Amino acid sequence: MQSTIDYINEKTGNFAPDIALVLGSGLGEFTKNLDGISLSYSDIPGFKTSTVKGHKGALFFTKIHNKNLVIMQGRLHFYEGYELSDITFPIKIFKKLNTKTLILTNAAGSLKKDLKPSDLMLISDHINFTARNPLIGKNDDTLGERFPDMSDIYTKTLRDIVKQTAHEEQIDIKEGVYLMATGPSYETPAEVKMFSNFADAVGMSTVPEAIVSNYLNMKTIGISLITNYASGISDVKLSHNEVVEMGKTASNKFAKLINAIIKNI
Numbered sequence: 001m002q003s004t005i006d007y008i009n010e011k012t013g014n015f016a017p018d019i020a021l022v023l024g025s026g027l028g029e030f031t032k033n034l035d036g037i038s039l040s041y042s043d044i045p046g047f048k049t050s051t052v053k054g055h056k057g058a059l060f061f062t063k064i065h066n067k068n069l070v071i072m073q074g075r076l077h078f079y080e081g082y083e084l085s086d087i088t089f090p091i092k093i094f095k096k097l098n099t100k101t102l103i104l105t106n107a108a109g110s111l112k113k114d115l116k117p118s119d120l121m122l123i124s125d126h127i128n129f130t131a132r133n134p135l136i137g138k139n140d141d142t143l144g145e146r147f148p149d150m151s152d153i154y155t156k157t158l159r160d161i162v163k164q165t166a167h168e169e170q171i172d173i174k175e176g177v178y179l180m181a182t183g184p185s186y187e188t189p190a191e192v193k194m195f196s197n198f199a200d201a202v203g204m205s206t207v208p209e210a211i212v213s214n215y216l217n218m219k220t221i222g223i224s225l226i227t228n229y230a231s232g233i234s235d236v237k238l239s240h241n242e243v244v245e246m247g248k249t250a251s252n253k254f255a256k257l258i259n260a261i262i263k264n265i
């Protein structure tokens with residue numbers, strides 16, 4: 001971990017990010033007109049590289065509204081074959097760089113008819129349906145406690161700020177529970193029927209990062225862009241292209257909201 005921090009500090013001149021932002025599908029272009037320092041994952045000691053189409057693999061250090069940000073352009077997924085410890089390694093690094101707030105974004109399928117493709121959903125809570133946990137293994141007591149409380153992962157005070165910000169920007173945002181399945185196959189209609197009893201949206205990311213962020217005592221915001229109805233809710237067959245295309249369609253609204261949230265937290 002120390003070699004990673006040393007590398008980043010050397011390249012950025014000891015830049016200390018206040019906020020870390022993880023870009024999911026639909027926000028890939030967020031950094032387009034920003035000046036900053038870009039470090040490719042493949043050059044950062046300890047980082048693994050993302051293999052998914054539409055996910056660039058770089059850390060981008062920049063300033064927005066006078067706040068220091070580190071932006072993950074592309075995340076790692078469990079379905080790519082990575083260990084949850086690899087996926088959550090960057091979150092631990094952000095904590096060591098003194099980051100206080102983590103904003104996680106993703107693309108997700110809707111489990112409810114009234115949550116439509118192109119809607120944004122503020123994550124109020126999650127269900128970890130992977131049967132894995134990134135905190136399994138020997139605990140490092142200097143980072144966090146063995147049995148962390150999970151009752152306010154998606155920090156209530158920040159959720160209130162996000163809702164107020166969306167209202168001010170006249171952007172509609174729903175709120176709901178996100179369920180993570182491992183993927184990479186999409187869910188079956190039977191699975192979707194079961195999940196819809198407990199959650200509002202389903203996706204293949206975010207939960208490991210949120211668990212570790214909570215463990216590290218960082219404040220967390222999670223926002224899903226609904227790219228499609230989950231399997232069986234509509235008769236459209238699912239494709240990754242559809243997810244990427246909807247991400248592009250809604251990206252302006254998504255980027256505008258994230259920008260305003262950064263200003264207000």
Ligand code: HPA
Nearest residue numbers: 107108109202203204230
């Ligand atoms: N299921 C799982 N993950 C997803 C979906 C979905 O329908 N859409 C976008 N990510």
